[in-house]
Amino acid sequence: MENDNQQAVFFAEKDKILFVDDDPVNTEHFVLSFEEEYDIITATSGEEALEIFHRQPEISVVISDQRMDGMTGVELLSTIYARHPDTVRIIITGYVDVSDIIDAINRGHIYQYVLKPWDIVQLRLILEQATQTWRLTRENQQLADALREKNRLLEEANIQLTNSETRLRNLSGNLLHAREDEQKRIALELHDELGQSLAALKLQIRVIEQEQASAAPSSREELVIRLQELRNAIAEIIENVRRLSKNLSPVIIDDLGLDSAIEYLVDQFTDLYNIQCLRKGPAAGVIFPPRFHLHIYRLLQEALNNCGKHSGATMVELVIQPEDDCAILIIKDNGRGFSKKEVLAIPVKERGIGLTVMTERAKMMSGTIAVHTAPGQGTEIIFTLPNTHAGTDGKPGQHG
Ligand SMILES: Nc1ncnc2c1ncn2[C@@H]1O[C@H](COP(=O)(O)OP(=O)(O)OP(=O)(O)O)[C@@H](O)[C@H]1O
Ligand SMILES: [Mg+2]
Helix, strand or coil, X not given: CHHHHHHHHHHHCCCEEEEECCCHHHHHHHHHHHCCCCEEEEECCHHHHHHHHHHCCCCCEEEEECCCCCCCHHHHHHHHHHHCCCCXXXXXXXXXXXXXXXXXXXXXXXXXXXXXXXXHHHHHHHHHHHHHHHHHHHHHHHHHHHHHHHHHHHXXXXXXXXXXXXXXXXXXXXXXXXXXXXXHHHHHHHHHHHHHHHHHHHHHHHHHHHHHHHCCHHHHHHHHHHHHHHHHHHHHHHHHHHHHHHHCCCHHHHHXXXXXXXXXXXXXXXXXXXCEEEEECCCHHHHCXXXXXXXXXXXXXXXXXXXXXXXXXXXXXXEEEECCCEEEEEEEECCCCCCHHHHHHCCCCCCCCHHHHHHHHHHHCCCEEEEEECCCCCEEEEEEEECCHHHHCCCCCCCC
C-alpha cells in the first residue's frame, strides 16, 4: 500500500523539460502546447541552457533548436551528453540541416530529431517516450546502485566469514595441539611413573613366589615381612598415582631437587636389580636447565629400568659431561646389548615404547638421543642437549 502511494507521488511529479530556442515565438508555442503535462524551463541560447543545467541537473529531457546564435543545438546536446548522459536529448531541425546532425546521432549525442515545423501530436508522443526512457534509466540506475551496495555488503560479510573461519581453524588447530601435547605428556608420565613401579612390583612378587616354592613352613615370618614390603611398595604406587593425577609430575624433584631425586632413583635401582651404579661428572641440577629437570629424570629412569630389565649387566655408568656448547648425559651398561634392527623388526603393537619415549623427550628439549649397542657389547645411551653454556658456569639450578 505504502509503495503504491509512493509511486503515485512519484508519477504525480511533472518531468522537467528544458526547451532551448532563440526564437521567442517557437518557445511560446512549445510552452503553450505542453505546460500542462510538463514542468517547462526555457533558454534562449546554448550557453544559457548549460547554466540552467548546472543549477538543476534533474532535467529529464532537453529539446533544442539546431540553428541558434553562438552554440548550435548539436554542440549543446553533445556537451550535455558528456556531463549528463542520462538526460534525453532531442533536436529540432529544418530539413536542410539534417546532414549536420547525422554524425551526432550516430555517436549517440542525440536521442531523437524532430523536423520543422513540428506536429504537436507527434511531438507529444516523442516527449512521452523520452520521459519514459529517462524514468526507466533512472530506475535502472537506482536498482544498479542498490545492487552494488548489496554486493558490497555481501562481499564484506564474505570477508568477515572467511576471517571467522580462519580464526576458528587456528583455534581448533591450537586446541588440537594442546590436547595432543597433553595426551603425550600423560602417556609419558604413565609409562615412566606407573609402568616402572608395577614392573618392579611384579619382580618382587616373582622373587617371593620362587622363595615360597622351596621354603619351609617355618619361614612364615619372613613371608609376612615380604608381604609387608609389598604393601609398602603398593602404598607408594598409590601415592604416586595420587601425585600423578594431581600434577603429573614426580614430586620428589620439586621436593628434593634433581640430584637428590637421581640419587634416590639409583639407590632403588641398585637395591632392586643388584647392579652397581657409578656416577661421574658434576651435579645434573647445575648442568641442565630447571625446565628440563623432569625430562632428565625420566630419561634416566627409563635407561636404568631398561638396564635392569633387559641387560643382565653388573655395572652401569652414569656420566654428566658439560661441553662448551652442550651438555651430555651418558648411561652405559656392561650387559648383553641388543640388535637395534631386531628390536625395530618387532611389530609396533608388541614393541615396548621406552626408547621411543626417550627420543620424544629429547626432542621436547631440542636435544638428541643416540643409542650405541650391539649384541654382547653392552648399551650406551647418549643424550646431548645443545646451547647449555649458560648452565656450565657453575651456578646451581633452581631446584634443590
Ligand atoms: N640396556 C639394554 N640392554 C639390553 N637390551 C635393551 C636395553 N635397553 C633396551 N633394550 C632392548 O630394546 C627393547 C626396547 O626397549 P624399550 O624401552 O623401548 O621397550 P621395553 O623396555 O621392552 O618396554 P617399555 O619400555 O615400554 O616398558 C627392549 O625390549 C630390549 O630388548
Ligand atoms: Mg623400556
